[in-house]
Amino acid sequence: MQVYEAPLRDMRFVLHELHGLDTLRELDAFAEIDADLADSVLEEAGRFSSEVLLPLNATGDLEGCHAENGVVRTPAGFKDAYRQFREGGWPSLASEPDYGGQGLPESISKLVEEMTCGANLSFSLYPGLTHGAVQALKAHGSEELKTLYLPKMVEGTWTGSMCLTESHCGTDLGLMRTRAVPNEDGSFRITGNKIFISAGEHDLAENIVHLVLAKLPDGPPGVKGISLFLVPKFLPDAEGNPGQRNGVLCTGIEHKMGLKGSATCQMSFDDATGWLVGQPHKGMAAMFTMMNEERLGVGIQGLGVGSAAYQAAVFYAKDRLQGRSLSGVKRPDLPADPIIVHPDVRRTLLTMRANVEGCRALGIWVAQAVDLSKHAKDPAARQNADDFVALMTPVVKALFTDLGFESASHAIQIYGGHGYIREHGVEQYARDARIAMLYEGTNGIQALDLVGRKMPSNMGRLLRSFFHPVAEWIEQNRGHASIAPLVGHLERAFGALQLATGTIGERGLRDPEEAGAAATDYLRLMGLVAMGFMLAKSAAIAAERVGENADETGFYQAKLQTVQFFFDRILPQTASLFLAIKSGKASTMALAEAAF
Amino acid sequence: MQVYEAPLRDMRFVLHELHGLDTLRELDAFAEIDADLADSVLEEAGRFSSEVLLPLNATGDLEGCHAENGVVRTPAGFKDAYRQFREGGWPSLASEPDYGGQGLPESISKLVEEMTCGANLSFSLYPGLTHGAVQALKAHGSEELKTLYLPKMVEGTWTGSMCLTESHCGTDLGLMRTRAVPNEDGSFRITGNKIFISAGEHDLAENIVHLVLAKLPDGPPGVKGISLFLVPKFLPDAEGNPGQRNGVLCTGIEHKMGLKGSATCQMSFDDATGWLVGQPHKGMAAMFTMMNEERLGVGIQGLGVGSAAYQAAVFYAKDRLQGRSLSGVKRPDLPADPIIVHPDVRRTLLTMRANVEGCRALGIWVAQAVDLSKHAKDPAARQNADDFVALMTPVVKALFTDLGFESASHAIQIYGGHGYIREHGVEQYARDARIAMLYEGTNGIQALDLVGRKMPSNMGRLLRSFFHPVAEWIEQNRGHASIAPLVGHLERAFGALQLATGTIGERGLRDPEEAGAAATDYLRLMGLVAMGFMLAKSAAIAAERVGENADETGFYQAKLQTVQFFFDRILPQTASLFLAIKSGKASTMALAEAAF
Structure with a gap:
């Protein structure tokens, strides 16, 4: 079932609580933007997506x-x-006012795009x-x-x-x-x-x-x-x-x-x-202004479809009755329990959920940097934001679209055989999402952009725009009262990313094929660490607020549980990626062309 | 391009060199089967697949x-x-002679099925x-x-x-x-x-x-x-x-x-x-005779489509000219190099290739056990073979179909945007392959069958039918002159599998949801170790024969290189899977149903 509803609560969390509009409101361009305006735009966009699109x-x-x-x-x-x-007025949302645009921040605009793509x-x-x-x-x-x-x-x-x-x-x-x-x-x-x-x-x-x-x-x-x-x-x-x-x-x-x-x-x-x-x-340079913009947008497409696929899967998992819970009958009033009671179904749903939430948090971080790169008063802040956007654009494009397609495929799996039938609507998500891994530069090309251009650019300056805030946050939160174990996990994964960066940097200088052979695994490794960072930060906020307000306890509790799942079941992939990267290019390049 | 040609050389390797027909020829049922007969059946089936299907x-x-x-x-x-x-006469190939069948071994029949499915x-x-x-x-x-x-x-x-x-x-x-x-x-x-x-x-x-x-x-x-x-x-x-x-x-x-x-x-x-x-x-028992047979067959479907997708991707990667090699122009006679020169393209192709070869080797091991389970003279040998088939059926079904779909998706990626267009034929592989993860029991159900039924059955006796030969081979080959490093990698992965087995076995006894939460990761872990075992054995044979005959050196060299790639870039996934399993069920089961 295609049942898309904009996940407004999590969007507000990302916008207001995780990243905050304050940084943007200090800029002349966004002095007028307040939380109420942002929320009413999101709400209206959500309605339009569900009702019209x-x-x-x-x-x-x-x-x-x-x-x-x-x-x-x-x-x-x-x-x-x-x-x-x-x-x-949706087309002009994030366009600057000089040609009639409404001048909203990219962070809001990208959330609206997520809804459009999800619907x-x-x-x-x-x-x-x-x-x-x-x-x-x-x-x-x-x-x-x-x-x-x-x-x-x-x-x-x-x-x-x-x-x-x-x-x-x-x-x-x-x-x-x-x-x-x-x-x-x-x-x-x-x-x-x-x-x-x-x-x-x-x-x-x-x-x-x-x-x-x-x-x-x-x-x-x-x-x-x-x-x-x-x-x-x-x-x-x-x-x-x-x-x-x-x-x-x-x-x-x-x-x-x-x-x-x-x-x-x-x-x-x-x-x-x-x-x-x-x-x-100089057409390539001009076109890349457009292309980089589009690449972030394509990443958001992956996020949107992934979110829609998650919702469809949850709908079905709560509705479909099949088998009984391993820990005893949950719905004696029904001929069988809904399949959401089964651990493997929950594992699949949580994988989708954690990836969607991680991508959303990361995507809006990058979107906010787009605004800062254009409007920050301090040139160094503009440069730093620009570095971050340049570094993360290929990550957002490839990671989000890979995971969007994975989520769509997971949704099919939750539906069982019914997922393969057109009328249920989830196989469409997989067919639709698949394009996003290809256009605006295939995901392999994104990985090459990351390791070949972005990583070595300006002696690694772009990398620092990401590594520094992560390192700093880990340093500050190592002894965190409630989420110290997550910080420890993140630190290990971040350590693997730094080691991999050094390895690729060093080998790649001697031999660009070394960087090429490692590129896709490295992009995923960086993406997982970036999501882990966003989710750990989210958990720190949720841990603080979970008891504050009875109406909101459920939301923060769910955030903490989703983050924990990500750290338990998804972030460990960084270990394998690191090993694969470390093995080098030899076995990738050895086979003679004729032998394939 | 759909260009399927039965990979006869690798099929002969698996049938004759890796597993060998000798064990089967000792049985009355297959006394007449010799290598020439097997090869001519495979060749004829290959022709039929390419020309008619x-x-x-x-x-x-x-x-x-x-x-x-x-x-x-x-x-x-x-x-x-x-x-x-x-x-x-293709329908009757593996049927026993009493009702008009040709009585060929399952191992030959499954290779023919692979071709039919690939075509x-x-x-x-x-x-x-x-x-x-x-x-x-x-x-x-x-x-x-x-x-x-x-x-x-x-x-x-x-x-x-x-x-x-x-x-x-x-x-x-x-x-x-x-x-x-x-x-x-x-x-x-x-x-x-x-x-x-x-x-x-x-x-x-x-x-x-x-x-x-x-x-x-x-x-x-x-x-x-x-x-x-x-x-x-x-x-x-x-x-x-x-x-x-x-x-x-x-x-x-x-x-x-x-x-x-x-x-x-x-x-x-x-x-x-x-x-x-x-x-x-007693219909369920009777139906399961059919179902288990079908589940192996569905695994072979994944293998067949995966192999076809690999061939389509190789065809395009050699044909499509785009960019220049990072190590210098390879084809100065052409406006660009074929994309197979690029490390990330090779990584993708080798992933498909290694998975196909690993699945084929494993699938035919299981097929041979099907024959032994029916025809071995010694009841203990029959029982052992039956145990192995029972244990591996869910692994073959889920692992091969997951990887078949992955291969099809990889093929699309190699084609870039063209892969998304119907006329190139590779998107069909992804759409076709997707069903195999669903029918005859979803892959999640296979994983539950593995951890819930097969693993605890008879105090772990089924597991021993697989663990013993792996342990024995590692023991014998630890000091192997040319492939000792592979044996070491396999030993570590096998160690992780044994630890995971113990963990799930122990926790699952107390709480079946622990086994359920670990099931899918465990199945993949076992599947990777099984493929790794098959490929390491293949490498041992290839290492011995690579210098014997000039005509064959290319084949054995390629086998060694493909196996090395698997051990460098794919087998390390076992590390992450182990960590994910070890984390237990808590974060999978915590989120309240209403919070999804």
Whole structure:
């Protein structure tokens, strides 16, 4: 059963109690944000997700998108839902006020994204890419382009797309074939074919603004010869309204494992008119502004679907009667006990729950750092926040999406054979969640980004933005009255992470393949330690407040128990990961290509 | 790309070099089996899988099955493929000769099953259930039933089904509602509704023989009141040919995540005529003859799909050009290197490969024990083999299917975004493989079977059938000239398994929930140790033969490298599993039901 309800209590915990809005409220940009405003935004977003988006999730999967003669029709109900989404002001939530945005912090916006993704991942792709496109355009576009496009994009009347991939190149964009030729008026003619373009064409918005990577005639070979262009579906007329149709066409949509309500388009650019965004040949840098934004967003997709899958699994585990508790009949009034009495069912549910709560806490930490990196008054604080975001972006993207898919698969398992049947709705979560491990850079690419770029960057300065607060907190809490054992566990796991970092750093200097062979295990190790840190901090808060207020005791008790489960049953994975990393690259690289 | 080719060289290694046919050839039943016969069967099965079954895999997924008015049509080509399958004598391969079987060992038959499942999992379900039905009928049916049904079933002219599940009961069959009322002629009238009946109705065979669980009027409540009945689709006439239609009807088929070429039927029994199989109220025991057989078969399904997914991933990793090797350009003639040069891609491929090879070696060990349990001359040897099969059945079922699904997901990852697109064929492997973790008892149920039934059975006697050979081999090979380090790793992992066994055994005696909370981690721990044992033994053989023959050096070298990878990167998971088990049930059981 798809039963998504936004987990508002835990979201408030993460926002107010764990991270706190105070740090942000000291910044000019967020001086007006208070807890009540944040809570009412979350509450309203929760209602919208459950009432408007959730009912279209399964129907959208069943119906899919339709493409004919370049026109793409989204599933029944999506158009009306998007209209409500836009009218409700949701697209502009975290955009800065200069182009009409509401200027809310990323931390609130990411919680709202979690809800949207939890209720309807396919739907989330339509507004989802616009936000990143807005960021890229703001950072790199000319004033003229910004004035013309940003207000419409911020309000969601026009949506964005990100056109990178071609059939023969995804990760390796240096192989790109799409070309841009200058016109005399300063615009360019773009020609080429792109694939896997989410929301490249649809019927939800009056215009679509494509950000397209292409090569200029004088561009050097490889990724250093790539530039970024803005190519609208309709060329704006003198009043800035959609005018003449541009030379860009959707030639087909993909038939995918899931995410069927989201149109994944093949796009053909045929002398399409475009405008340069940023400097010539510096398209990769401009695109990465958008890409990094999207990578955090994709992590949140994993979290959202994981949370929805957890809720579906809990619903069924309380409802399904099968067998009797090993510690004696629990429901003599029923022919059997609900399966939630069984230890292995609880273990599965708690695994999902602990991972969801750990990811949420970590994700909002990073989101808060995004805001600090832009708005902190102290340049050192901005730099530190920026370092942290850069370091954690690949971790959030890969860890959250791996765990989101795992949670969806766990939900299927809780349903038994019924989980495999379409009408129960949980197999859709697995099919939908699977994409998030692939797009915006596969999770393997995230791991390489972590060990190859982020870890060695500035002599390890990025690492310190994470290691220092962890070390400091451990130091302060080693003798904690109620959670000292958790702190001890965290310290051991953190020790393993530090050792692994040293090992990879040292070996990787000599031989980059050593870092490559360790990358995925290292990312997971860092992710588990980061979740462990967030959850241990959460436990410290919960331990303090558990007795304060009878209404809230249940929540804090549950938090403590969930954290304990994470430390007992999930964090120990760090031990194996450390051993695997330590073994080095030899056995990964030995087998001859022909022998595979 | 779906490119399945039976991995004959590794299959021959496992059959002849690792386990050897000699033990079986000492038995009267298999005196005639020699290596040439085995190899030619495997080769022919490989050809059949690649040429006949593989081409129908993707088309069957796309088309699915069709049900109308009780008639089920399989996807185009399945009917002809099944005819060829039957004419080729494949259904009767491992059936004993008394009813027309070819009497080949299970070890050969299971390798053939691996190929069938690797080429076309959906197809494998049609003949797959017949073999188990034959076993149940042979063991528990009356002479009259056996004479009438077995020859047709063994030759595959008639197929079997297994009708257990009802919508409200799967694991907990005590809740069953289907009823059987005695007729005066010794037959029974069966009435009730069953769901999830694989091959319950189809167009491949002239008759379908349902083995149906139902309650007799005088049956005690719960599972002790369940009896097993044979209910044919068509009642045989005086000549034993399909005659009058029986009161059993397919009322619909399920829309599933995958396995779409296999008809999963809702069956309605309406005063259908059936015959008792075995004793009244002893249906569960009779059904378990079939179920245990099926559970091993389901494990082999995971192995087959995992192997196919590995091959698909290797094909793509050698073909897809993207980026350059970290150790310098490998293919200057091409615009980029094939992605198999990248350490993280190799890590992924080797994970799949090592798991496939480990499962194959373990699966055939168990299959050989099935034969010994039936045919060994010495009763103690029969008992020991039977113990081993009983112990390992849940491990094979759960471990192989978990890893099969993981492999399929890894294959998607190797394909990047293309893996998510239907036409590449690998997302189908994930959708298909997912069912195997659920049916014939979810993997959680397998784990409970292991810790709750098998582990304590006969004061741990079943465990000894596995622990003794492992301990003995470690003892003999501790100082092995070339693989001593592997033996040391295995010894540590085995030590963790023994400690975990003691911990669970001791705590579980006091409190069965302790065993339940540890079950899944324990099953994986035992599975990893069993794979590690098989792979270490394989390495010992490979180390001896690697220099013997130039043509074979590549194979043995690859075996050694694959085993090393398993010990470096996969076996260390035992460390984490041990820690998780040791933590006990407390944090699994603490959270109140309402707090989930």
